[in-house]
Amino acid sequence: MKQSELFFKTRKEVPADADSINASYLVRAGFVHKHMAGAYALLPLGLRVIKKIENIVREEMNVIGGQEILMNVLQPRELWEETDRWESAVDIFYKLKDSRGKELNLAPTHEEEIVDIVRDMMKSYKDLPFAIYQIQTKFRNEPRVKSGLLRGREFLMKDMYSFAESNEQHQIFYKKAIPAYFSVFKRLGLEAKLTEASGGIFSKYSHEFQVLTEVGEDTIFYCDSPTDECDFAQNKEIAEVKEGDKCPKCGGTIKMSRGIEIGNIFSLKDKFSKPMKATFLDKGGKEQAFIMGCYGIGITRAMATVVEIYYDVTKNKMIWPAEIAPYKVHLISLNQNAEAEKLYDELRKNNIEVLYDDRDLSAGEKFAEADLIGCPTRLIISKKSLEKNGVELSENNVVKIIPINNVLKELRKNNEGR
């Protein structure tokens, strides 16, 4: 992509209404546009990051057998009444009436709808187990939005639902989901902690994937075992320990931290299938309610979390993890467009994602914007570099001049081992 044609603008100043690092960065760098409190439009750069996050999530969910579908935003009142959630969840629903007076809700979650689909299709234990997921916009009328894209009223989420004939069968999939989730977060460049938590209205307990950082809304107690082998972690809402206690698992010391809940998994048992009469016939011909699990990952929240972790506020500098960077390579021409253009074409021919700054601006301005955009690899073609018949390559704070002919080789070398 030529930067002269890219739909984006950066800002020199932090937006006055930004409530968080992630929002102020994403707006400043031209990744998103704030539409209203809790709702952000994704601009080309932001959308590229989101699409990459989505694809990582898809790949990992597919690995454990998840199948993707797409459900609906409009959900009728009758569906919610089957589980008594129309009245009880009133505050968080965006309720509306259509011109015929039909009462609807903008989907905040999809347990009811997936159960409705499954009870219509699946009737036998032979159909089980299976897991279905979607990536879709969720609408939640949060009483108070905050933390930029970390808690919005309209946001992207991956939600997966598993169906099993028994708790034993359910547990098999539940346990497969955990490493799949860790794979996702690792590829996003995030270190997540598996944390025991309350199940809210779903179930007594659940597991959350928490990224430990002070901007998080949750409070986590975890074992700071020096051997790094203990994985004890509990959300404050259910914690039986406090800071400084001995870890009940290994005897290490309990530490406290804030955390961003970037994913969660719940065992639902028959909480939804039973009231909705979603049943199958077991081997003995007996009617049984499906045993369910649900598995969420906040897609927009993941992007915001990566910003919180990777954005350097004091330097106005971002470096996106390689797998989700809007472009892998940022090629910057300092008044050497003839040479730069050749390299740009070559990179594109070799399927390397490259953003090419071909604009007629001062070097400082280009660098400042490049710092904000945050591509992991930067190539600079300048009079200085061309005198050595080369290109300046910077990656992970290492800068070196390499011959133009070696650029492809060098980029491939650096990508090995990832």
Place this chain on the structure above:
RNA sequence: CGGGGUGUGGCUCAGUUGGCUAGAGCACCGCGUUUGGGACGCGGGGGUCGUCGGUUCGAGUCCGACCACCCCGACCA
């Protein structure tokens, strides 16, 4: 939903005890000079001060209601 704060060109802000054609920087347009860290000069365009109502000879400035945004709390599938 309770408490608090803020609202002035696209952005960030200034605007004195109410007073004369409402300002700056950035951004934008034109010309020129620049070109390794958001460069400089000259010349331009753009706001009726969140909205509505009130007080006053006169309101960006005072009062009221409403709206929006932000903060604290409650809430958070």
